Amino acid sequence: xxxxxxEKMKQLEARKPFDxxxxxxxxxxxxxxWAYSCLNLNGSQVTKETVSRIVSGQFVIEATxxxxxxxxxxxxxxKESINLLEMDNDLTENVLKRLCSKFMPEGEFEYRRGxxxxxxxxxxxxxxxDIREEVRELFKWLYSDDVSPEINRNEILKAAYLHNRFxxxxxxxxxxxxxxxxxxxxxxxxxxxxxxxIRFSQQEYYNSxxxxxxxxxxxxxxxxLERSIYNKIEVLLQMTSPL
Numbered sequence: 001x002x003x004x005x006x007e008k009m010k011q012l013e014a015r016k017p018f019d020x021x022x023x024x025x026x027x028x029x030x031x032x033x034w035a036y037s038c039l040n041l042n043g044s045q046v047t048k049e050t051v052s053r054i055v056s057g058q059f060v061i062e063a064t065x066x067x068x069x070x071x072x073x074x075x076x077x078x079k080e081s082i083n084l085l086e087m088d089n090d091l092t093e094n095v096l097k098r099l100c101s102k103f104m105p106e107g108e109f110e111y112r113r114g115x116x117x118x119x120x121x122x123x124x125x126x127x128x129x130d131i132r133e134e135v136r137e138l139f140k141w142l143y144s145d146d147v148s149p150e151i152n153r154n155e156i157l158k159a160a161y162l163h164n165r166f167x168x169x170x171x172x173x174x175x176x177x178x179x180x181x182x183x184x185x186x187x188x189x190x191x192x193x194x195x196x197x198i199r200f201s202q203q204e205y206y207n208s209x210x211x212x213x214x215x216x217x218x219x220x221x222x223x224x225l226e227r228s229i230y231n232k233i234e235v236l237l238q239m240t241s242p243l
Contacts, residue, residue, distance in 0.1 A: 001226050002154055008233045009192060015240045022240055029239075030195040031055045033232065035074035037198040038181045039067070041205045046071075048197070077102040078195065081186050091139045091186055093132070099182055104175060111135075112173045120177075120206060123213045125170030134169045138162070142187065155191040156229060159184050160222040164212040188229075196232035200224050 018026065036051040046067050053060050054071045080102045089095050100109040111131045117124055126134050141147070142162055151158050166180040185195050200208065208224065211217040 001230055002156060005156070005226070005230050005233060008230070008237060012233060012236055012240065013192075015242075018240055025239065026194070026236065028052075028055060029235070031075050031078055033197045034078050034185060034195040035071045037196075038074055038178045039070060041181060041198060041200060041202065042175075042177045043202050044070075073103050077182055078185075081182070081189060085186070085190055090143055090190070091183060093136055093139065095186075096135065096139075096179075096183065099186070100179065103178065103182065104172075111171050114173070118170055121167065121210045121213055123168075123210075125168065131169060131171050135166075135171055138165050138169065155188065155193075156225050157218070157222055159188050159191075160218050160225050162187055164209055164218065164221060167209055168213060184225075193229055194232055194236065196228045198224065199228045199231070 017023075032048065032052045032055050035055065036046070036048045039046055039051070044067065046063055050060050050063050050067075051071055054063060054068055055075065059068065077099055080098060084095055084098060097109045111128065113128050115124070115128055142158065145152060147158075151161065163180050163184040166183055167176065170176050172179060181198070189195065198205075204220075204224070208220040211220055
């Protein structure tokens with residue numbers, strides 16, 4: 001499927017520049033996909049339709065004030081990602097700080113100080129004193145050619161490892177899952193892919209990440225990313241299809 005995705009990406013690229021109305025619709029869809037997936041994977045029950053209405057500027061009474069705030073922060077984080085990518089910024093600790101400043105409440109950026117058991121995934125993350133070095137090494141690895149050919153030629157597979165290794169470090173007391181999704185989106189956008197709906201239920205997400213943490217099994221998470229990207233590109237090809 002990865003090669004099919006590459007071919008469809010070429011088709012989509014050949015249709016640019018898009019009409020202004022189409023571009024606006026795509027930007028709105030990207031914001032919805034980004035916010036909805038991050039919320040869904042962290043257990044929120046907010047629906048995609050509700051996220052879409054909030055992104056369009058509505059106040060939705062079915063959603064809590066906190067959910068409105070989270071969606072707004074996700075929109076700001078997406079905009080910041082686009083700004084950083086326009087300046088050709090690779091993922092670094094400083095970029096992570098910039099993204100956290102848009103998403104974390106009050107713009108906070110602080111690595112966790114404790115060493116908890118993460119019951120959601122049933123594992124012990126790295127020691128708090130090692131977080132900064134582990135994060136730096138992860139981002140260094142992301143842009144290194146010193147990896148297996150299988151990983152190096154497939155940016156979606158690399159993104160799957162990025163997400164799960166970020167979870168393995170578990171840098172923050174709160175919002176680590178959201179930030180793992182955000183850095184994954186950032187890297188894939190840097191490689192030319194649009195934000196997409198990650199097609200996991202919350203339990204499927206927990207199971208796939210746990211499979212990696214306990215068995216180094218990346219297959220289910222990678223397959224989900226691959227299918228999710230494929231589906232988003234199909235939607236974009238339909239939206240941009242010549243009449």
